[in-house]
Amino acid sequence: MALGMHPFTQDREEFERLGARTAGMLGEYLRALPAQPVDRVVPEEARHRLMSLPMPDTGLPADEILEFLRREILPWPVSVGHRRSYGWVNSPPAPIAILADAVASTMNCGLDGFDHSALFLMSSLGRWIMELVGFPTRGSLCLLLSGGSAATLNALSAARHHAAERAGWDLRKEGLQGGRARLVAYASAESHSSIQKCVEQLGVGTDNLRDIEVDDAFRMRPDALRRAVEADLAAGHLPFAIVACGGATNTGAIDPLDAVADVAREFGIWLHVDGAFGAWAALDPAYAERFKAVARADSVTLNPHKWPQVPVDCGALLTRHPDAHRAAFSLTPDYLPAGNSEVPWPCEYMFQLTYGNRALKTWAALARLGRSGLAELVTRCNRLAGLLDARVRVAPDLELLAPASLSVVNFRYRPAGRRLDDAALDDLNQRISAAVSESGEAHLPTSRVRGRTSLRACFLHYENDEGDVDHLVGLVQRLGSELAA
Numbered sequence: 001m002a003l004g005m006h007p008f009t010q011d012r013e014e015f016e017r018l019g020a021r022t023a024g025m026l027g028e029y030l031r032a033l034p035a036q037p038v039d040r041v042v043p044e045e046a047r048h049r050l051m052s053l054p055m056p057d058t059g060l061p062a063d064e065i066l067e068f069l070r071r072e073i074l075p076w077p078v079s080v081g082h083r084r085s086y087g088w089v090n091s092p093p094a095p096i097a098i099l100a101d102a103v104a105s106t107m108n109c110g111l112d113g114f115d116h117s118a119l120f121l122m123s124s125l126g127r128w129i130m131e132l133v134g135f136p137t138r139g140s141l142c143l144l145l146s147g148g149s150a151a152t153l154n155a156l157s158a159a160r161h162h163a164a165e166r167a168g169w170d171l172r173k174e175g176l177q178g179g180r181a182r183l184v185a186y187a188s189a190e191s192h193s194s195i196q197k198c199v200e201q202l203g204v205g206t207d208n209l210r211d212i213e214v215d216d217a218f219r220m221r222p223d224a225l226r227r228a229v230e231a232d233l234a235a236g237h238l239p240f241a242i243v244a245c246g247g248a249t250n251t252g253a254i255d256p257l258d259a260v261a262d263v264a265r266e267f268g269i270w271l272h273v274d275g276a277f278g279a280w281a282a283l284d285p286a287y288a289e290r291f292k293a294v295a296r297a298d299s300v301t302l303n304p305h306k307w308p309q310v311p312v313d314c315g316a317l318l319t320r321h322p323d324a325h326r327a328a329f330s331l332t333p334d335y336l337p338a339g340n341s342e343v344p345w346p347c348e349y350m351f352q353l354t355y356g357n358r359a360l361k362t363w364a365a366l367a368r369l370g371r372s373g374l375a376e377l378v379t380r381c382n383r384l385a386g387l388l389d390a391r392v393r394v395a396p397d398l399e400l401l402a403p404a405s406l407s408v409v410n411f412r413y414r415p416a417g418r419r420l421d422d423a424a425l426d427d428l429n430q431r432i433s434a435a436v437s438e439s440g441e442a443h444l445p446t447s448r449v450r451g452r453t454s455l456r457a458c459f460l461h462y463e464n465d466e467g468d469v470d471h472l473v474g475l476v477q478r479l480g481s482e483l484a485a
């Protein structure tokens, strides 16, 4: 059989037409989103269709593929992207970053190394990111990984390697099975679940992740941290990392970074700040002081796919010790001539080899916002959380469960003039959250604060304003009173 033009060649020749069709579809999606229900459920038939597609024997026409995406995929997102989606810490995608990502896919040059433009851009971008949050740039390195979990795993791998090396332990050769001292790490119960996952992945085990007490505002207590480190050292253990919250996901709590850094320095332990969500608030004058000690951290996790609105996925790792990362990860077989370049090859400082070019979308979002644009966004979101906090405090039927910190507020509906116990309020607020989703007007998932079910709101969208706070308070009060009746 004679071979016709390869389908990919055909698409390349028609790229402008197909691209214009795609751009039209995506523009329509982005502009229609604000008027759509916030939470949408994939209908039963659509789920079934999507799960039972047969692999086509011969390739489909490109236009049919685009039509499938328009008809079967675009209508059913999770609520991320809508300004009234207050769940988790997920941002909408910056439109310019979507387009820059298409440039990265088109060039298809991984950010692992070699000699291409994005690798050099990465030097400027890494410097920008470090400067934005006050992390020292000199001798430091920024890597763009798949998210906060990957960034923290990378940092803690380097911290573990560093501590082992100082104890005369060749971790890469011996592994963890040589009967060496027990590795221990420290974090508060408010820390993100990814910290536990990392400790598990590193073979340290959750028994050796010390759960450091928090104060009334959910912040790690430095005195409790010091006592835990002293006890471990007295027992002959090997502390390798302290992980401080630079903005807890659940409550927005910020550990006292300066005091925690004092303990880390006193005992010579690697300090990692998990600022995946919060450390961008170094740009908000109301929070800048609390993030100053980011400058004293050995490493920081910071997610561009949160406040800077970079489309998923992108988590930045900032480290003062590129050498420790290189010692922990570098492996250069003959076919990989890494290390001779003007700029570091990321693949030498991390577990992955080939990996995506997240630099262009991140650069595009930050360049489009500028320092002042990002500062304005972060400051506005924090101010809106403060406003919601104030509205909840004066409402007779709402109760604050954790005060606003960063752009997060935890509260619950509590019918005025009626005595309901915590179990009844938990159930009521769970139903309110579900009713909010069903209304299509917002997405407001529940969490738990001191064992009580909370409605947890997080502001992150580039368009959030005071009208959103008014709307949210009114919606919860209306649905709450209907459900409580």
Ligand SMILES: Cc1ncc(COP(=O)(O)O)c(C=O)c1O
Pocket: 089, 146, 147, 148, 149, 150, 192, 194, 247, 248, 249, 274, 275, 276, 277, 278, 303, 315
């Ligand atoms: C404070 C904090 N740390 C870590 C993470 C984990 O980041 P990722 O989901 O990008 O892996 C998140 C968010 O999910 C977070 O909010």
